[in-house]
Amino acid sequence: MTVNGRRRGALEQEVLSSLAAAGRPLTVADVLADLGHGLAYTTVLTALTRLHAKGALRREPSGRAFAYSLADDPTAMGASITARRMARLLEAGHDRAGVLARFVADLSPEDERLLAGLLADGRARDGELEQ
């Protein structure tokens, strides 16, 4: 069930995120290329097939393979409105109860510079490794 130290269900989430980020139908090979090294073709195919079976994805023939995209869910728009309204509700005022755990908070200008520097450093190091 687990792939490369991933927790249960993590690969399906990554595959779904990949398709959502791309915003266009992707084949197994496309998803594999996006998710990068360490995964087998059949592993990604299995995840896509499982997501399709759950109804989270739809697929259309693309050459000899299938291209997958997010199932056009009629409630998808409703979900984003629900999410936005709730986020506003749970964050209103200083009386927040700590229910909503956000990945990143807003940055100060100083931190923006610092973190941009961190990303630039990473790129410089990757460049060195490639040479």
Next chain:
Amino acid sequence: MVVPLAVSALLGATAPWLGRRLPPATTVRLLTVAMVGVALASGFVLAVAGTLVVGQIPVVAAEGRWSARALASGLPVPLAVGGVAAVAVAGLLLAALRRAALVGRDLVRAARTCRRLGPDVDGLVVIEDDDPDAYALPGLGGRVVVSTAMLRALPAAERRALLAHEAAHLAHRHHLWVQAASVAAAANPLLGPVARTVATAVERWADEVAAAEVDDRALVARALARAGLARTGARRRSRPLALAGADHAVADRARALLAGPPPRRRALAGALAALLLVVATAVLVTGVDTETRFEAAESVYAAGH
């Protein structure tokens, strides 16, 4: 009697320092347990101090069948202090109850939202939104909500780090720790800085879980940096005014990830546990002492009637 209050002040003063030194999971567990224990202990000693003074009011003494004069003799609490304690304990109890009600209300709201968000993939809900955002929401086993803008902002490896971070919040029920700490801080305002330390440490804890899962600390730091920059950039475009609530939390988390795995610090954790034992002992002594005092006052009353 002052031990729980002194320890509250000590915890409040040292919490940020402790949060930087202890591993985040230890910080969250140990400090929250300490907060709840110390908040109960300080509530108890304030209640005792208040009772000893209120017990001297003749009507109350007559009703309780104890001697007001015997109770007052050699009292460890000055009258005025006891009066203030009685008022304070009532106020703080109300504050804690109000906070707990607030937490309950928001938990219900979160659970209701989880239900309305519709279909999920192993807890993940992707929403169509140009604002880069990602968060975990408890309820119905929890949901991780990520906007398409956030997914587009990150490369696949960093998306994996983000998903691992949010899943860790839900798997370890981080909201319960944060909420217990916030209720304890409402019951004892001296613990306010400790509650903030717990809230910060929860994010660090999820970062550490994510770093272990993707087996790359620098990758999680880069995900934080890119997600933070994307979110702040988008918000500045939509609202060109100064951003509210900006602190150094994200940069501190990235720095901590790049600094390497946190050391265990068993001695420091042990010292904190010992401090809690001192508080428990102080509460026990106060309890026994007060009971003895009332029993003595009751026997004086019985002898006089």
